[in-house]
Amino acid sequence: MNNPLADLAxxxxxxxxxxxxxxxxxRASGGSSGGYxxxxxxxxxxxxxxxxxxAVFNYINSRRYREALNLLDRMPNRTAMWYxxxxxxxxxxxxxxxxxxxxxxxxxMEPNNVQYRQLLNQLDWNSRRYQNNPYGxxxxxxxxxxxxxxxxxxxxxxxxxECMGGDLCSCM
Numbered sequence: 001m002n003n004p005l006a007d008l009a010x011x012x013x014x015x016x017x018x019x020x021x022x023x024x025x026x027r028a029s030g031g032s033s034g035g036y037x038x039x040x041x042x043x044x045x046x047x048x049x050x051x052x053x054x055a056v057f058n059y060i061n062s063r064r065y066r067e068a069l070n071l072l073d074r075m076p077n078r079t080a081m082w083y084x085x086x087x088x089x090x091x092x093x094x095x096x097x098x099x100x101x102x103x104x105x106x107x108x109m110e111p112n113n114v115q116y117r118q119l120l121n122q123l124d125w126n127s128r129r130y131q132n133n134p135y136g137x138x139x140x141x142x143x144x145x146x147x148x149x150x151x152x153x154x155x156x157x158x159x160x161x162e163c164m165g166g167d168l169c170s171c172m
Contacts (some may be wrong), residue, residue, distance in 0.1 A: 019058035054084045065092035080109035084116050091123060099123055 003009075052075060059068035068089040075115060087103035092098070103120040109127040110116055152167065 016055045017056055019062040019064075020054065023058060023061050053081060054083065056089070059128060060092065061087050062086065063092060065089045069093070080106045080113065080116065084113075085111065087119055087123070090117075096123065098124070 013069045052071060056068045056071050059071065068085065072082060072086050083106035087099045087101075087106060090099035090102060094124065100120070100123045101124055103116065106116040107113070107120050116159070158168040
């Protein structure tokens with residue numbers, strides 16, 4: 001009572017409740033609004049941590065990753081569930097290095113948890129997808145396209161263009 005932040009707290013609580021209601025409706029209908037749904041079917045262990053962790057997953061499922069991370073940062077207990085949620089939220093904002101580290105920590109803490117392993121596998125697959133460039137690693141890397149020498153490659157490209165009636169570099 002008489003707290004200057006009471007209106008803000010009430011507004012945030014309503015947002016969390018709306019997100020929670022939406023998620024529960026989707027689960028009841030057997031669907032999801034697209035993408036991966038986090039936190040489903042998990043029990044958190046009781047107490048106020050339940051409410052906070054549920055709010056974190058509501059934020060994540062609503063794609064409000066910054067709010068989820070802000071709430072996670074205030075939680076002192078770093079359980080496997082915390083690392084899993086942090087990994088999911090960090091992945092959502094594009095911080096894939098931290099996301100993978102936290103997902104791996106969750107798997108290390110609870111190796112038999114399928115949800116945690118699924119997030120880690122998803123993050124690993126995404127990183128491999130960008131590393132396996134079909135055109136090689138560029139100059140200085142393990143390039144499968146080109147000689148590795150930019151000048152030679154430019155000369156070769158110019159020669160090929162000239163064979164086709166064009167001219168890439170008129171100075172050659």
